Amino acid sequence: MLLVKTIDELREQLKPLARQGKKIGLVPTMGALHNGHGALIKASAAECDVTVVSVFLNPIQFGKNEDLGKYPVRLEADVKLAESMGADYVFAPSVAEMYPDGSPMTTVRDEKLEEMYCGAYRPGHFRGVLTVVSKLFNISGADVAYFGEKDYQQVFMIEKMVRDLNFDIKIVRVPIVREESGLALSSRNEYLSSDEKYKALGIHEGLKKAKIAYSSGERGVAKLRDLVLKSILGNRGIVQYVEIVDRRTLQRCNGLLPDDIPVTILVAAFFGKTRLIDNIEL
Numbered sequence: 001m002l003l004v005k006t007i008d009e010l011r012e013q014l015k016p017l018a019r020q021g022k023k024i025g026l027v028p029t030m031g032a033l034h035n036g037h038g039a040l041i042k043a044s045a046a047e048c049d050v051t052v053v054s055v056f057l058n059p060i061q062f063g064k065n066e067d068l069g070k071y072p073v074r075l076e077a078d079v080k081l082a083e084s085m086g087a088d089y090v091f092a093p094s095v096a097e098m099y100p101d102g103s104p105m106t107t108v109r110d111e112k113l114e115e116m117y118c119g120a121y122r123p124g125h126f127r128g129v130l131t132v133v134s135k136l137f138n139i140s141g142a143d144v145a146y147f148g149e150k151d152y153q154q155v156f157m158i159e160k161m162v163r164d165l166n167f168d169i170k171i172v173r174v175p176i177v178r179e180e181s182g183l184a185l186s187s188r189n190e191y192l193s194s195d196e197k198y199k200a201l202g203i204h205e206g207l208k209k210a211k212i213a214y215s216s217g218e219r220g221v222a223k224l225r226d227l228v229l230k231s232i233l234g235n236r237g238i239v240q241y242v243e244i245v246d247r248r249t250l251q252r253c254n255g256l257l258p259d260d261i262p263v264t265i266l267v268a269a270f271f272g273k274t275r276l277i278d279n280i281e282l
C-alpha cells in the first residue's frame, strides 16, 4: 500500500496500470475512516484490480460556521484501516495541492438540487462536493467510484452529474453501515456525548417505525413524517428536515403516496451541536 500526496505522483502510478487494462476503483473520503468507509473500500477491492482511497478534508464543501476546524484528522490510522480493507493507494493531497489558486472559480453545480434538503441548510456544500469529486475522477482516471447511501442526496447528485457531464466512470452505491444499536456510522459521531449518542438512536428508530407503518399500508406523507419527527423530538433532537422523496428524481412527495412510486425518507437532525443525517427506503 502506497501513500501518495501529489497529483503528479498518483497519475504516474495509475496511468501505466490503466494502460495494462487494470480496473481502477476510487473511494473518495474526508478521512477519520470507520467501517462505513471500510465497506466501500472492501467493495472496491473485491471488484477492481486497483483500489485508491482519497483522504481529503475538502474545505470548499464546508460553510463558514460549520465544523471544518474541528473535523477529526488522523491520517496514520486512516492508512492502516484502508490497507486492512484492501486499498492499494491512499491519496492524501494538501489543500494547496488540490486548490493551488485558493477557492476555485471553475466549479460544478446542480442549480436545482443544490438548494434542496441538505443543500437548503448548507449553501455551497454540494457545489464543493461535485467540484472535488470531479477533480478526483479526473486525477485518478478511475473506472468505478464507490459512494455510501448514508449521504443519499450526495450519491444521487453524483450519479446525475456523471450522466449530465458524460464522465466515463461507473458509480456504485454501498448500503448504510450501522452500529449494532442502529446508529449510522459517521465520522461526526465522535462529537456526540454518550447521552447524545443514545438519544440519536431516535433517528433510526423513527425511520424504522415509518417503514413498518408503510409496510402495514400507511400512505399518508404527513403521518409517516410525523412518526420520524416524534421519535427525534422525543429524544430531544432538533429536526432540520424530514422529507419523503421519490427515489428516481429526489422530488419531494406530498399528500398520499401512490403504490407505484419508490420512496425514501431523508432526515437531518441535531443532537447537541452535532448534525446527523440518515435515511431509509420504504
Ligand code: AMP
Binding pocket: 028, 029, 030, 031, 036, 037, 039, 040, 146, 147, 148, 149, 150, 151, 174, 175, 176, 177, 178, 184, 185, 186, 187
Ligand atoms: P465522508 O468521509 O463522510 O465524506 O464519507 C466518504 C464516503 O463514505 C461517502 O460516500 C459516504 O456516503 C460513505 N459513508 C460514510 N458513512 C457511511 C456509512 N455509515 N455507511 C456507508 N457509507 C458511508
